[in-house]
Amino acid sequence: MSRTFLTSLAALTLSQLPAPLRAETNATAPATTAPAAVALSGAAATEMALAAQSFLAVLDDTQRAKAVFPLTAEERQNWHFVPMDRQGITLGELRPDQDHLVYGLLGSALSAEGWRKTTTIMSFEKVLFDLENGSPKRNTEKYYVTIFGEPKAGQPWGWRFEGHHISMNFTVTADSMVVLTPSFLGANPGEIKDGPRAGLRVLGEEEDLGLALARSLTPDQQKTAFLPGDPPAELLTNQERRVQPLVPAGIAARDLTEAQRTLLWQVIAEYVDRFRPDLTTTAKTSLQKDGGQLSFAWCGSTDAGTGHYYRIQSPQFLFEFDNTQNNARHPHAVWRDFNGDFGADLLKDHYGKNHAPK
DSSP: OOHHHHTTOOTTTGGGSOHHHHHHOOOOOOSSOOSSSOOBOHHHHHHHHHHHHHHHHTOOHHHHHHHEEOTTOGGGGOOOOSSOOOSSEEGGGSOHHHHHHHHHHHHTTBOHHHHHHHHHHHHHHHHHHHHTTSOTTOOTTOOEEEEESOOOTTSOEEEEEEETTEEEEEEEOTTSBEEOOSEEEEOSSSSOOSSTTTTOOTTHHHHHHHHHHHHHOOHHHHHHHBOSSSOOSSOTTTTOSSOOOOSSOOEEGGGSOHHHHHHHHHHHHHHHTTBOGGGSHHHHHHHHHTGGGOEEEEEEOOSTTSOEEEEEEOSSEEEEEEEOHHHHOOOEEEEEETTTGGGHHHHHHHHHHHSSOO
16 A cells, blocks of 8 residues: 555544554644545646647647547547547557657656556557457557647646546646546456466455455444445446446445554555555545545455455545456456546636636
């Protein structure tokens, strides 16, 4: 689990951490409520804009026409994580000197761990290509970058990096807030069985920590946390553009032991710490403030190698995981914001203030 995530928790969260962690954490609770999964980080927003500008500068007119859409385009919320044709420009359509700048753009947003997971998932397309006898839909270069609006200080814009099992969506507001959701990662295969990378599980921590939490629950706790029926074949929110809290919520964090709450925060860290730390400050503040209202729900068996699903919810965020396809060898993990996916609430406020009739 990321040390930076734990040491950013405060106030209510501190009371839920084990004593050794409480002793190491010195933050205090802020007074404001986070409007979305954002960070007020001028430096991060500036670096992201510069990386996008550098990428656009090397495109010719034809490439730019494919890569750039208006910020208000319907396409911006048309997100998917299945192998399919998309709007934008693929890595395969770029020269090496151009696609290197796409990686620079990714580096402006992701943490080292997020970078490792994202690029490893991309490499799995070659594994599937070999397993499926050269299926043309399996292509390590069929990942798309799309810019929405003009990456420029003082005005909103956004960008997306997307392909099979990856959907990273970013919105930058006029006042340098950066919105990080929806954020999706998946893996097929969930574990590489053969060859030099045998045993590799790119989403292993998301799965194992959730499983450890589910297994730690007492029979009485399970009555609230465990959902009836079979685990769903797909994330319940799937690829919806806007999501609402799911019911039942499951067991509340306040009804967990200190050790169980520590596991809960470790699971959350696997999702939030995909991104560079200065981009997640406000999201962590929101989670910290709402720590007592966090909930955990599990569906399916807790036996290894069987299908299962879990979700963690706060009043603002949803973290959802499933591993049911391909005999529980095909996990998906998503982070959603009930209020601010695609910066919806912040952009609505921006346009309301700046484009209202005089």
